[in-house]
Amino acid sequence: MEQAGKSRRGDGDRISSLPDCLIHLIMSFLTAHEAVRTCVLSKRWKNLWTTLPFLDFDLWKFKSDGQSDDTELEEGGHSLPNIKFEKFLDFVCMTLLLRKASNLDTFYLSCRELCEWPEYNMFIRSWFLYALNHNPRVLKIEYPLDGSVPLALFTCASLVDVSFSCFIGVPNFKVINLPCLRRLHLSDGDLTHGFIEKLFSGCPMLEFFHVEFCGRELYSINSQSLKYLKAKCCNNKFWREAAEKEIVLINTPNLLSFRDTIFLDFKGPKFLLKMPSLISANIRFERSRYERSYDGKSNILLGLSNVQNLKLTGPEIKVLLETEMPNCSEFTNLKDLSVEDLCLTCHCNLLASFLNHCPNLKKLSLYHLVTLCEEETHGNQEALKIASFKGKVLETVEVKFARCDKSFPQVMKYLQDITKNSGAQINMTTQFNRSPPDCDVGSSEQDSE
DSSP states (O other): OHHHHHHHHTOOOOGGGSOHHHHHHHHTTSOHHHHHGGGGSOGGGTTGGGGOSEEEEETTTOOOTTOOGGGOOOTTSTTOOHHHHHHHHHHHHHHHHHOOOSOOSEEEEEOGGGGGOGGGHHHHHHHHHHHHTTOOSEEEEEOOOSSBOOGGGGGOTTOSEEEEESOOBOOOOSOOOOTTOOEEEEEEEEEOTTHHHHHHHHOTTOOEEEEEEEEESTTOEEOSSOOEEEEESOTTTTHHHHHTOSEEEEEOTTOOEEEEEEEOOTTSOEEEEEOTTOOEEEEEEEOOSSSSOOOOOSOHHHHTTTOSEEEEESTTHHHHHHHHGGGOOOOTTOOEEEEEEEOHHHHHHHHHHHHTTOTTOOEEEEEEOGGGOOOTTTTTSOOOOOOOOOOSOOOEEEEEEOTTOOOHHHHHHHHHHHTTTTTOEEEEEEOOSSOOTTOOSSOOOOOOO
């Protein structure tokens, strides 16, 4: 019994007895700096970090030995002391120099703060190339390279997941060859030289494409493999160039999820959306930058007609529905519809007309926002004769109001008229604790928090 008790007391370190592959998996949750520090634990751990296939270099998390709290990096990185720069550079260089592993699984580098010191760019580029030369599966870089992206990034056959932020531009590739790539996230860059066309022709396995704050040739997308497409603030950065194109095509027959912002513009390109397998779509429609409004030439709603869950937002919802409704086909698969930024006081009939293109709709979510309404007769018109929704399977209607808006009794009456055939339950909630800016229609005194 006494010997068994001593044995139990001596078995405190069971992690060290695990095989290297499992210890590496545990260490993958640490930053590179934390992983290297495990070398002091015991002889067993002395060299484990040198074969670690996961490297996470994050300047924001980096803290050198003996560093006091008053030298911590401020949010945004503008007051970082030079001594921390130098220690971070030394640490990364020595870590890569002493590594014994031939391959990398994951390489993550985040050092946006160094962008104010261009003399460090040569170090960042060398680390970047080191990672690419060691067959990484996952590559995430957050640093604004002073110049074009290295050509090796788009010819690395081992890459499966890539995230690249703050790049100045892409070189004029003759070809892109990423046969295993499934996920790609690009942000804050200039996509030129036919990049998008070459990307999808050279990435036959690409399923997830997330691009934000990039411009130029974003909408020239033709992919058989793509399943998830998310674009944020991309078609206004270089909108002048995009508007010169006659047709913007998104041909993705296997796409399941689509999220984007579209500018409705009579001078803009014609959008063609071919997404027969689409399940979920979230699209924001922004205002034209010209006096003349959208003429409906794209028929965007037609390209979304197979969707099951649809969210439409933005100040141009009214324009979209008015111009495309006559040529709109039925949304026979649509079960869940959300419409925001539409004044229901003035445009309930427009909503009812659209709902009659959705015979199998089960849930409707609305956000009544009067601040975007530009109708001259808003608030003064007589009670409208509301068209009813013919669908009989609608179960729930959720409508949100600004707390300052007193038009909700009228809107609720309209919604009851629209949904009387289905007997759907209508739930009303308020969206704001305080009045939103410029909310002056039927407003009451602001509620105090």
